[in-house]
Amino acid sequence: MRLTVIFENHAGYRKGLLGYHGFSALVEHNGRKVLVDSGTDGSVLLRNMDSLGVSPGEIDAIFLTHGHYDHTGGLKAFLQERENGIDVYAHPGIFQRRVALKQKLREIGIPFTREELESLGARFHLSPKHVEFLPGFLSSGEIERKHWDRTVGYLTKNGEYVKDPVRDDVALIVDLGREVAVITGCGHSGILNIAEQAIMLTGKPIGALIGGFHLRGAKRELLDDAIGGLKSLKVGRLYAGHCTGIDEYAYLKARLQNTGVLHVGLSLEL
Numbered sequence: 001m002r003l004t005v006i007f008e009n010h011a012g013y014r015k016g017l018l019g020y021h022g023f024s025a026l027v028e029h030n031g032r033k034v035l036v037d038s039g040t041d042g043s044v045l046l047r048n049m050d051s052l053g054v055s056p057g058e059i060d061a062i063f064l065t066h067g068h069y070d071h072t073g074g075l076k077a078f079l080q081e082r083e084n085g086i087d088v089y090a091h092p093g094i095f096q097r098r099v100a101l102k103q104k105l106r107e108i109g110i111p112f113t114r115e116e117l118e119s120l121g122a123r124f125h126l127s128p129k130h131v132e133f134l135p136g137f138l139s140s141g142e143i144e145r146k147h148w149d150r151t152v153g154y155l156t157k158n159g160e161y162v163k164d165p166v167r168d169d170v171a172l173i174v175d176l177g178r179e180v181a182v183i184t185g186c187g188h189s190g191i192l193n194i195a196e197q198a199i200m201l202t203g204k205p206i207g208a209l210i211g212g213f214h215l216r217g218a219k220r221e222l223l224d225d226a227i228g229g230l231k232s233l234k235v236g237r238l239y240a241g242h243c244t245g246i247d248e249y250a251y252l253k254a255r256l257q258n259t260g261v262l263h264v265g266l267s268l269e270l
Contacts, residue, residue: 001028001029001176001269002028002267002268002270003025003028003181003183003210003267003268003270004026004028004054004265004266004267005241005262005263005264005265005266005267006025006035006039006045006048006052006054006264007020007022007023007025007037007039007040007044007045007074008020008022008262008263008266009021009022009241009242010241010263010264011263011264012263012264012265014051014264016051017048017052017264017265018044018047018264019263019264020041020044021040021070021242022037022040022041022044022070022071022073022074022242023037023039023070023071023185023186023211023212023241023242024036024038024039024045024071024074025037025183025210025211027137027172027183029136029137029174029176030134030135032060032061032134032135032137033058033060034061034063034137035059035061035063036062036063036064036065037063037064037065037072037185038062038064038071038072038073038074038075039070039071039074040070040071040073042073042074042076042077043077044074045077045078046074046077046078046081048264048265056078057083057084059082059086060086060087060134061086061088061089061133061134061137062078062086062122063089063090063137063139063172064088064091065169065170065171066166066168066169066186067093067094067109068098068109068110068153068185068186069107069108069109069111070242071185071186072094072110072111072112073111075110075122076112076116076117076120079117079122080120082121084121085122085123086122086123087133088117088122088123088125089125089133090124090125090126090168090170091126091127091141091142092126092127092128092168093128093167094126095109095110095114096109096155097155097156098153098154098155098164099153099154099155099156099161100152100153101154101161108152128141128142129141129142136174136175136176137172137173137174137175138175138201138202139173140170140172140173140197140198140201141170141197142167143171143190143193143194145189145190146196147193147225148192148222149165149166149189149190149193150186150189150190150214151163151164151165151166151188152166152188152214153166166188169185169186169188169189170189171184171189171198173198173201176207176270178204178205179205179206179207180198180199180202180204180205181206181209181210182194182195182198182206182208182210184209184210184211184212184213185212185242186212186214186242187213187215188214191213191215192225192226192229192233195209195229195235199233205234205236206233206235206236208237208239208268209235209237209238209239210238210239210262210268211240211242212242212243212244213226213240213243214243214244215243216243216245217245218245218248220251223252226252227252227255227256230256231256235258236258237258237259237260238252238256238258238260239259239260239261239262239266240252240259240260241261249261
């Protein structure tokens with residue numbers, strides 16, 4: 001398996017790449033190429049893809065980790081660059097209307113309608129259950145929350161705002177044979193819940209846990225609990241980025257020597 005970071009908050013050290021708040025990664029495995037999320041801005045996504053030698057037309061499928069704008073904002077531009085349609089796998093809750101109330105009311109959901117994306121060739125396969133949608137590529141399905149989670153924002157129901165449980169937050173599990181790799185978008189379901197579900201579904205250890213862990217602003221007690229849990233689960237490597245938080249990443253790195261940081265252009269082979 002090879003994973004290439006296409007969209008991330010930080011651009012790393014290679015010329016021609018742009019850092020921008022959001023996340024997207026290309027996962028290549030078993031002769032298939034899956035784009036995980038699409039970042040926030042289509043022009044940034046396409047520029048980084050071009051700089052990294054990745055064509056939208058060569059992607060076999062899209063996997064969406066959840067329905068927030070910083071993981072879906074590049075979808076329209078990506079679809080417009082393709083000549084053919086493409087299968088998109090996600091949880092059925094991705095198209096809910098979502099808002100944030102700080103500092104002012106703003107929309108934080110997918111910035112396009114389902115109909116608009118379908119008119120551009122998106123073929124949505126939406127399920128809350130775990131499923132192997134391509135050989136070696138599995139959706140975690142809706143995550144069981146035995147531990148804390150890291151939810152944000154609000155849903156609109158009957159004219160009122162209710163806290164969003166972000167039930168559509170799922171992870172991509174890549175079967176590597178003796179172990180698995182797990183790719184998260186933001187980890188709203190809680191990174192320990194995600195890791196435990198991946199192990200439960202596959203019966204295999206996690207060789208690498210990659211993505212946003214949504215620990216920015218977390219209290220030290222929660223960070224310590226995450227560290228202890230990941231140690232007990234014997235996760236091989238951590239690659240943290242996006243919403244993990246800079247200070248929080250440093251805290252993890254100081255206590256888990258197997259921790260690396262994500263940036264645009266980073267390529268991992270597992």
